[in-house]
Amino acid sequence: MSQRVKLGKLWDIYGTLCILLVIVVLFSALSPTYFTRPENIVQIFLQSSITIMIALGEFFPILIAGIDLSVGSVLALTGMITAQLMVAGFDPTLAVLIGGVGGGLALGAVNGLLVNFTGLHPFIITLGTNAIFRGVTMIISGASPVFGFSYDFVDTVTGFVGFVPVPVIFALSFAAVLWFFTAKTRLGRNIYAVGGNKESAFYSGIDVKLHTLIVFMISGLCAGLAGVLSIARLGAAEPAAGTGFETYAIAAVIIGGTSFFGGKGRIPSVVIGGLIIGTINNGLNILRVPTFYQLVVMGGLIISAVALDRLIARMR
Amino acid sequence: MAIRPDDPNEIDMSNLAPNTAGPAGIEEVAPIVRMVGIEKHFNNVAVLKGVNLDIRPGEVHVLLGENGAGKSTLMKILTGIHEPTGGEIVLDGVSHPLVTPREASEAGISIIYQELSVINELSALENLFVGRLPVKRRLGVPVVDWKLMETEARSIIGRLGLGGLDLHKPVGEMPIAHRQIIEIAKSLMKNVRVLVMDEPTSSLTSVETERLFALVRQLKAEGTAVLFISHKLDEVREIGDTFSVLKDGVSTGHGRIADYTNDDLVRMMVGRVVKQRFLAEGSIDRTSMPVLKVENVTSADRKRVRDVSFEVHHGEVLGFAGLVGSGRTDLMNCLFGAERRAGGRIILNGADITPNNPVEAVKSGMAYLTENRRQTGFTPNFTIEGNIAVTKSVKDAPLRGTWGLVDRKAERAVAEEQRRQLSIRCAGIDQSILELSGGNQQKVLVGKWMSIAPSVIIFDEPTRGIDVGAKSQIHEIIRALANAGKAVIMVSSELPEILAVCDRVAVFRNGRIMDTLDGATATEESILSVAMRDGK
Ligand SMILES: Nc1ncnc2c1ncn2[C@@H]1O[C@H](COP(=O)(O)OP(=O)(O)OP(=O)(O)O)[C@@H](O)[C@H]1O
Numbered sequence: 001m002s003q004r005v006k007l008g009k010l011w012d013i014y015g016t017l018c019i020l021l022v023i024v025v026l027f028s029a030l031s032p033t034y035f036t037r038p039e040n041i042v043q044i045f046l047q048s049s050i051t052i053m054i055a056l057g058e059f060f061p062i063l064i065a066g067i068d069l070s071v072g073s074v075l076a077l078t079g080m081i082t083a084q085l086m087v088a089g090f091d092p093t094l095a096v097l098i099g100g101v102g103g104g105l106a107l108g109a110v111n112g113l114l115v116n117f118t119g120l121h122p123f124i125i126t127l128g129t130n131a132i133f134r135g136v137t138m139i140i141s142g143a144s145p146v147f148g149f150s151y152d153f154v155d156t157v158t159g160f161v162g163f164v165p166v167p168v169i170f171a172l173s174f175a176a177v178l179w180f181f182t183a184k185t186r187l188g189r190n191i192y193a194v195g196g197n198k199e200s201a202f203y204s205g206i207d208v209k210l211h212t213l214i215v216f217m218i219s220g221l222c223a224g225l226a227g228v229l230s231i232a233r234l235g236a237a238e239p240a241a242g243t244g245f246e247t248y249a250i251a252a253v254i255i256g257g258t259s260f261f262g263g264k265g266r267i268p269s270v271v272i273g274g275l276i277i278g279t280i281n282n283g284l285n286i287l288r289v290p291t292f293y294q295l296v297v298m299g300g301l302i303i304s305a306v307a308l309d310r311l312i313a314r315m316r
Numbered sequence: 317m318a319i320r321p322d323d324p325n326e327i328d329m330s331n332l333a334p335n336t337a338g339p340a341g342i343e344e345v346a347p348i349v350r351m352v353g354i355e356k357h358f359n360n361v362a363v364l365k366g367v368n369l370d371i372r373p374g375e376v377h378v379l380l381g382e383n384g385a386g387k388s389t390l391m392k393i394l395t396g397i398h399e400p401t402g403g404e405i406v407l408d409g410v411s412h413p414l415v416t417p418r419e420a421s422e423a424g425i426s427i428i429y430q431e432l433s434v435i436n437e438l439s440a441l442e443n444l445f446v447g448r449l450p451v452k453r454r455l456g457v458p459v460v461d462w463k464l465m466e467t468e469a470r471s472i473i474g475r476l477g478l479g480g481l482d483l484h485k486p487v488g489e490m491p492i493a494h495r496q497i498i499e500i501a502k503s504l505m506k507n508v509r510v511l512v513m514d515e516p517t518s519s520l521t522s523v524e525t526e527r528l529f530a531l532v533r534q535l536k537a538e539g540t541a542v543l544f545i546s547h548k549l550d551e552v553r554e555i556g557d558t559f560s561v562l563k564d565g566v567s568t569g570h571g572r573i574a575d576y577t578n579d580d581l582v583r584m585m586v587g588r589v590v591k592q593r594f595l596a597e598g599s600i601d602r603t604s605m606p607v608l609k610v611e612n613v614t615s616a617d618r619k620r621v622r623d624v625s626f627e628v629h630h631g632e633v634l635g636f637a638g639l640v641g642s643g644r645t646d647l648m649n650c651l652f653g654a655e656r657r658a659g660g661r662i663i664l665n666g667a668d669i670t671p672n673n674p675v676e677a678v679k680s681g682m683a684y685l686t687e688n689r690r691q692t693g694f695t696p697n698f699t700i701e702g703n704i705a706v707t708k709s710v711k712d713a714p715l716r717g718t719w720g721l722v723d724r725k726a727e728r729a730v731a732e733e734q735r736r737q738l739s740i741r742c743a744g745i746d747q748s749i750l751e752l753s754g755g756n757q758q759k760v761l762v763g764k765w766m767s768i769a770p771s772v773i774i775f776d777e778p779t780r781g782i783d784v785g786a787k788s789q790i791h792e793i794i795r796a797l798a799n800a801g802k803a804v805i806m807v808s809s810e811l812p813e814i815l816a817v818c819d820r821v822a823v824f825r826n827g828r829i830m831d832t833l834d835g836a837t838a839t840e841e842s843i844l845s846v847a848m849r850d851g852k
């Protein structure tokens with residue numbers, strides 16, 4: 001095989017990592033004293049953990065050439081249910097299982113079933129459910145935050161193992177599980193087949209509807225777990241939590257080289273995509289860029305990162 | 317792939333091609349297009365190794381060669397899709413190292429690609445004018461001139477015999493043959509001096525092919541140069557004047573078709589003589605229990621497939637012939653559970669296996685090679701290995717083919733096995749299926765279904781785009797499956813193929829079997845007369 005092909009393959013695997021390194025070098029140069037401190041590196045990972053969790057879920061609908069715009073509301077609703085269950089006296093583990101895990105899977109299933117039964121594009125379905133889930137969150141909370149749940153829960157979730165924060169361990173191990181799932185299991189491989197060509201998959205004996213349902217349930221589950229992380233970090237369930245998070249999740253997935261046309265993408269690159277978002281956020285904060293300007297810079301960086309990736313991919 | 321000098325199949329072309337050298341004197345017309353010493357490498361693999369080709373006005377030149385010989389690649393160089401690695405292209409006497417798509421189009425070169433390039437979401441009309449919508453001015457504002465479009469489109473489509481076509485329907489909802497005709501019409505909308513047709517008839521039945529040929533003859537009489545690629549030798553003989561042969565990226569002969577027999581042509585392409593007929597040897601026992609029994613299958617709309625019943629016996633290949641739109645593919649979809657039925661049963665060796673969806677069909681051992689490999693056949697983001705392995709993993713896995721780990725080692729072995737058996741031409745089973753030639757993609761799909769060792773096999777146009785050598789290989793496989801007691805059903809629009817392989821021929825029209833003919837005595841004429849017979 002020629003060198004150009006090898007280069008292309010290498011870029012597929014390590015391209016996102018290169019972009020991350022460029023961004024790290026950039027911020028290290030702009031903030032030589034603070035940015036590279038070990039505490040700050042840990043901080044970056046911690047700040048990225050929720051983005052990574054949601055992006056891991058978002059990866060799957062995009063892999064089948066769909067999208068999930070409801071992840072931000074799923075995060076808020078599952079977080080709210082978990083918090084209310086704890087306030088109502090449920091054991092925190094049980095509350096997390098019902099609210100975060102069960103709630104996330106159920107809301108994802110709602111998306112998946114609607115997509116299957118209406119045959120509409122997931123963009124439309126999840127645009128709708130995004131509003132519905134947010135509305136339900138407001139209704140059950142009376143539009144005000146829920147506080148005062150178990151300290152044990154908050155302490156555990158915001159704690160450390162050694163010097164590594166629990167959410168980071170959680171997000172990375174979950175990513176490892178999903179990586180294994182996509183690379184080694186039949187179900188994972190079949191999802192790529194559905195993403196490549198739904199009709200061929202159907203005629204090959206793959207249950208496309210079942211796979212679509214599973215894809216949205218995974219997305220819901222990840223957003224639900226992110227909801228749990230989020231209420232622990234804030235110490236409260238905010239009805240407006242996660243607003244606009246879908247943008248970051250989609251950005252992380254796309255920066256991670258996942259194709260919008262379906263069938264192409266890798267979990268590790270999505271994790272790095274999430275880290276890129278987190279690093280940019282962190283770096284801009286350190287440089288004391290005002291919030292509104294941060295938005296502008298963030299948007300510009302997202303576009304440049306993806307443009308760079310595609311440019312290099314095309315040069316092979 | 318390099319030619320091995322010690323290849324036993326290598327034959328001496330000199331005694332086969334009397335016209336290759338010397339001032340024979342017949343080729344006095346100056347060529348519009350000359351391709352000289354064209355070379356092309358993909359990832360350092362040489363695909364074309366110094367090919368020469370002349371295209372002359374008023375002549376139909378046929379380009380012959382096995383799957384992967386480089387025919388499509390050569391044509392894509394002519395139209396500017398690929399850049400050649402070496403050689404020159406002479407257009408009207410002016411030499412170019414390469415042509416851009418624009419130069420090709422300005423020189424009047426128009427191409428019908430092997431893989432359909434119509435856009436499924438657009439209407440026929442929009443497809444015909446895509447990229448060059450005619451504009452008129454209304455109150456000084458430019459608007460699309462739909463009326464002009466419609467008149468122009470009608471006239472060209474009418475000449476191709478589809479006058480009644482609904483031009484406003486999305487192309488994706490039309491049968492593949494109609495899409496092909498739109499593709500052809502598209503290439504004729506411009507001022508054409510050189511028309512390149514890369515397997516234009518692969519999804520047409522004989523009736524549409526005849527109409528196309530009438531048009532080609534007319535163009536030829538007007539002085540258009542036509543380059544025609546096809547694996548169907550009868551057609552080649554009917555429409556072609558001269559030919560050249562490509563083998564492994566090298567020109568290995570050219571001449572006037574009339575000077576050669578079909579066997580000669582096949583020998584030049586394949587290096588050996590291939591077997592032509594594959595009917596069952598000995599007689600078929602039609603008194604004992606049939607392998608497959610299909611009872612009263614009706615499609616959900618009760619129109620496209622109406623109350624179809626038939627039997628397939630041990631050792632028998634049942635063919636389905638009919639015109640485009642007669643409902644053969646709809647019937648196959650109903651059998652496989654890919655389309656909803658209003659009723660009907662499918663009985664395999666006495667057991668009811670009627671599938672409700674393709675998952676059940678695959679699990680009960682049915683295989684279905686669909687007619688449109690790009691749309692319903694292959695998975696474009698997968699390698700050869702992945703494409704072959706997916707179906708087998710569905711069949712083997714419990715619970716709707718979903719759970720469990722991928723066994724890479726076993727899957728590689730299966731894919732390698734199919735690659736060897738079908739002699740799929742590729743760099744390796746890790747190559748993307750998109751990089752294969754059309755015929756080799758088809759072989760991958762045959763391999764994908766062979767890998768599940770099916771008991772019922774539906775082949776819908778199994779040899780579409782497959783070269784003569786590989787075709788006889790696939791026919792041999794079909795025969796072997798029937799001999800092994802599998803139920804084999806073959807749909808084909810190519811009547812010679814039906815006659816070569818099928819022991820019985822069910823002729824389909826308007827969603828029903830009009831008549832079932834004996835394969836040994838049927839002729840193209842007898843099949844066609846039933847296919848066009850009136851009656852409800
Ligand atoms: N984009 C590509 N990248 C790598 N290899 C390619 C590419 N396109 C074609 N090839 C290789 O070039 C060779 C010639 O392919 P081509 O499509 O020209 O064959 P063909 O003669 O048209 O065959 P067929 O009769 O099957 O259509 C094949 O071996 C194919 O795998």
Ligand SMILES: [Mg+2]
Pocket residue numbers: 387388389430514753754
């Ligand atoms: Mg070709």
